[in-house]
Amino acid sequence: MKFDIKNPADWTHVLAGEVIAFPAKGQRNVRFSLNSTQEVTVWVADNPDMLDRVLVGRSSGIFECGFSANGETFVQLESNLAPIIYLRSNARTQFMAGGHGEKYTNVIPQGRRNSDLDRMMMIMKLNEKRRDEQQRVEIDRIRAEFEKQAKAAPTPEPEPEVVEPVTEPEADETEGASDDA
Incomplete structure (x- = not known):
């Protein structure tokens, strides 16, 4: 037989009949281990008086x-x-020990600026602004050319197509006649 109790300092002595509280705010899973010399019955309830307890x-x-x-x-x-x-x-308690007031700290300390x-970032921003301005001027120039071409070349109105109905050729009546005489 193997007995693994982990750290002996984690075990606390409990008397039979003692009510043990597991404080929580909201939903929680409670798990604990027991080591007893005799048979023990474990009951749980939501009040210290153990009313409506459950086995x-x-x-x-x-x-x-x-x-x-x-x-x-x-x-x-x-x-x-x-x-x-x-x-x-x-399952340890869900409550934190009392803090010592609010602390305002930087998670990552600010390093020295290079x-x-x-300087390189400033030059990149200036180049980006200059490039955007050149693209805007070029797009405006091309748009003006298209508008000029659209006004200069009037489009002729298309002539309506006349579709004539197709008629099937009539069959010759003499071909289908039979000689009865």
Whole structure:
């Protein structure tokens, strides 16, 4: 048999009948391990008086319990005998320890500016502005040429087409006649 309790400092002694609180704001998964010398029954409720409690499980030795809860939950361990029970909670509390006021820090410290890089960036921006202006002038010139050509060359009106109906040739009546005489 293998007994793996991880860090012994994580285990806390719990008395049978004691109510253990798992504080939370909102939905949370609660998971904890128990190590007992006798059979222990685990109950869970949403109030410290353990009204409307629900059975989670019953076992002895090292075992793990887990459930999902909406808000603060309370767990009670019961046994008919006087067991020695140790509990290790895998789900730490969701509340942060009190802070020491707000801290305003830079995540990445600002480095020294490179004057050559600044100069190059300024020249690039000036070149971009000059190029955009040249493109705008060229587009305006081409647009003016198209408008001039459109005004100078009037388009002739197309003549309407007359479509004559196609008639099928009539069959010769003499060809189909038979000689009865």
